[in-house]
Amino acid sequence: MNLRTRKTVITCLLCMFAASLFAQEVPLLGNIYGRQYQSLNGKWNYVIDPLENGYYDYRLMPFEKTGFFENKKATSPDDLVEYNLDTSPIMDIPSDWNSKDERLYVYEGTVWFKKDFHVTRKPGVRHILYFGAINYESKVWVNGKKAGDHVGGYTPFNFDVTDLLTDGHNFVVVKVDNKRSKDGVPTLNMDWWNYGGITRDVMLAEVPETYIEDYLVQLDKNNKGTITGWVKLNAALEGETVTVEIPELKIKTQLVTSSDGKASFQVKAKPVLWSPENPKLYEVTVARGSELLADQIGFRTIETRGPEVILNGKRVFLRGISIHEEAPFREGRAWSVEDARTLLTWAKEMGCNYVRLAHYPHNELMVREAEKMGLMVWSEIPVYWTISWENEETYRNAERQLHDMIYRDRNRCAVVIWSIANETPHGDARDNFLRNLSLYARSMDNTRLISMAMEVTAAQNYVNRLEDNMNEYVDIVSFNQYVGWYRATVEECKLMKWEIPYNKPVVISEFGGSALQGLHGDKTERFTEEYQEEPYKENLKMLDQIEQLAGLSPWILMDFKSPRRQLPNIQDFYNRKGVISKWGIKKKAFYVMRDFYQYKEEQFR
Ligand code: GCB
Numbered sequence: 005m006n007l008r009t010r011k012t013v014i015t016c017l018l019c020m021f022a023a024s025l026f027a028q029e030v031p032l033l034g035n036i037y038g039r040q041y042q043s044l045n046g047k048w049n050y051v052i053d054p055l056e057n058g059y060y061d062y063r064l065m066p067f068e069k070t071g072f073f074e075n076k077k078a079t080s081p082d083d084l085v086e087y088n089l090d091t092s093p094i095m096d097i098p099s100d101w102n103s104k105d106e107r108l109y110v111y112e113g114t115v116w117f118k119k120d121f122h123v124t125r126k127p128g129v130r131h132i133l134y135f136g137a138i139n140y141e142s143k144v145w146v147n148g149k150k151a152g153d154h155v156g157g158y159t160p161f162n163f164d165v166t167d168l169l170t171d172g173h174n175f176v177v178v179k180v181d182n183k184r185s186k187d188g189v190p191t192l193n194m195d196w197w198n199y200g201g202i203t204r205d206v207m208l209a210e211v212p213e214t215y216i217e218d219y220l221v222q223l224d225k226n227n228k229g230t231i232t233g234w235v236k237l238n239a240a241l242e243g244e245t246v247t248v249e250i251p252e253l254k255i256k257t258q259l260v261t262s263s264d265g266k267a268s269f270q271v272k273a274k275p276v277l278w279s280p281e282n283p284k285l286y287e288v289t290v291a292r293g294s295e296l297l298a299d300q301i302g303f304r305t306i307e308t309r310g311p312e313v314i315l316n317g318k319r320v321f322l323r324g325i326s327i328h329e330e331a332p333f334r335e336g337r338a339w340s341v342e343d344a345r346t347l348l349t350w351a352k353e354m355g356c357n358y359v360r361l362a363h364y365p366h367n368e369l370m371v372r373e374a375e376k377m378g379l380m381v382w383s384e385i386p387v388y389w390t391i392s393w394e395n396e397e398t399y400r401n402a403e404r405q406l407h408d409m410i411y412r413d414r415n416r417c418a419v420v421i422w423s424i425a426n427e428t429p430h431g432d433a434r435d436n437f438l439r440n441l442s443l444y445a446r447s448m449d450n451t452r453l454i455s456m457a458m459e460v461t462a463a464q465n466y467v468n469r470l471e472d473n474m475n476e477y478v479d480i481v482s483f484n485q486y487v488g489w490y491r492a493t494v495e496e497c498k499l500m501k502w503e504i505p506y507n508k509p510v511v512i513s514e515f516g517g518s519a520l521q522g523l524h525g526d527k528t529e530r531f532t533e534e535y536q537e538e539p540y541k542e543n544l545k546m547l548d549q550i551e552q553l554a555g556l557s558p559w560i561l562m563d564f565k566s567p568r569r570q571l572p573n574i575q576d577f578y579n580r581k582g583v584i585s586k587w588g589i590k591k592k593a594f595y596v597m598r599d600f601y602q603y604k605e606e607q608f609r
Contacts (some may be wrong), residue, residue, distance in 0.1 A: 030162060034219055035415070037369075041269070048117045050101070051071070054113045065285055101201040125169075134160065135202065135206055142181070159584075164236050180202065190391065191388070191391040215295055226372075231270070233381065237265035238265070244261040247271060252286050280379065288301045308508065311413075315420075321356045321555055332346045344373040353598070355601030355602055358380040374418050384457075385409055388428075406445055455518050457513040470483055470503070481511070513557065516539065
């Protein structure tokens with residue numbers, strides 16, 4: 005063993021020793037669904053704790069040893085224990101609590117969750133507790149001992165809990181707090197429901213002591229005849245052999261890790277390229293010893309050329325629609341494959357080849373389904389409206405969410421755009437914040453396009469001019485605009501001129517209007533389907549005049565819950581800008597979009 009190898013082995017042993025003493029957050033496991041895991045979805049007990057009495061004592065000092073995380077039981081009739089997680093009500097996880105318990109409909113605060121589970125301990129096996137997402141802040145204990153904390157409601161995280169587990173019965177307790185805060189990401193104010201809870205899958209993964217932490221397999225950005233990527237182990241071990249196989253392309257390549265535990269590769273290949281017309285995915289396996297990860301991966305290139313978006317070397321029009329992670333046919337958050345399929349099938353029926361997943365990273369299954377169905381994806385972080393631009397902690401939080409979004413989905417060829425913000429106010433502090441985010445995104449992934457939803461909220465003498473210092477830092481110029489709904493009249497659409505002084509593709513990230521599905525009347529009567537149809541018709545004519553127009557994602561596929569939307573009998577806490585109702589009924593505007601996309605498809609054929 006040479007000196008360098010010896011040094012890395014020692015570092016590694018020290019890391020393993022440290023890890024064996026306590027639980028810790030570890031880098032996210034790539035491809036969680038391709039691993040060996042036990043699902044911890046299902047029945048969890050919960051306790052509503054508005055005063056956080058399970059966490060703080062009466063002097064508001066956090067409990068160190070006692071607290072609801074202890075999951076204590078009275079052991080004698082005179083024992084005083086003022087909670088009982090076992091006999092508390094039960095909630096199905098994943099879910100948002102707002103739609104599960106009337107008392108929690110508009111609740112913002114702490115809820116405790118507890119789940120019992122069984123583990124068979126085996127030598128050489130580590131256990132990683134993985135949460136797809138918890139909104140917004142969470143603290144996790146296993147068998148009464150701290151596993152870790154997390155902030156941010158829409159990205160996954162995981163802890164190595166091996167040394168907290170016992171052979172046989174175990175329990176996990178999670179304190180979830182969805183209180184909004186000024187310095188949070190998102191901040192206090194937003195136009196969607198602040199669903200609280202453990203909103204995505206929970207898994208306990210089993211990995212060997214040294215395991216494949218993550219990998220990347222993609223088409224070379226500059227060479228369609230080459231597949232490139234890397235495999236990374238959790239330990240900085242040199243000389244380890246890993247294998248990447250793509251049987252259908254007759255690729256089997258053995259790699260050897262360097263001292264950082266990473267091995268890169270490049271192989272010649274001529275894959276059938278993934279596209280909306282042919283969303284071809286290849287079976288890919290990444291293996292080391294007995295550990296094998298299976299994935300389905302597609303290959304494509306995406307770039308811009310002047311005002312054009314180019315997919316696999318060919319100009320494409322992004323026929324899109326915006327979507328919130330809101331469940332179809334029931335109240336609450338969407339989280340399952342079925343939810344994803346329903347929403348995305350509607351988008352396909354409209355003629356889409358692209359979806360804008362707003363305003364935060366959606367669950368991984370949604371992105372995977374979009375990929376299978378041939379839908380390109382815009383993925384976004386909740387840097388929304390007016391967040392605390394000058395606060396460093398807020399920046400770190402946003403950057404962490406951006407990192408985790410890219411990290412989770414960088415093997416998904418369907419994702420073509422990373423969006424760093426939505427409708428943010430101009431100013432130096434904001435420019436600085438977003439510039440840093442954009443540079444960070446590019447440093448993590450230079451194979452995709454970067455954008456953000458800018459805005460145009462006024463016109464002078466009917467001239468709408470988009471000016472934003474962030475132009476330099478995006479590949480696609482996107483903006484939201486609501487002519488005919490929030491400003492000007494539908495008739496004025498005809499008079500509007502658009503000046504976008506940038507030689508880049510323009511994608512209109514939002515436009516639209518509201519209608520209560522089934523409410524009919526004159527086209528001058530707000531909230532009727534006829535009224536909603538008009539801005540759609542007129543905006544499409546108006547926007548199609550924009551020279552650099554390369555795509556659209558009107559607002560929005562389906563009605564969604566929002567506390568901002570108060571109008572009784574019309575809104576009832578729903579933003580009604582959906583072109584489909586919550587119950588799957590299409591409004592008139594849906595068909596306007598479908599016709600337009602038919603025309604665009606023909607135009608770009
Ligand atoms: C917007 C926002 C979106 C809102 C929408 C609306 O510009 O980006 O989050 O829901 O307008 O309905 O007002």
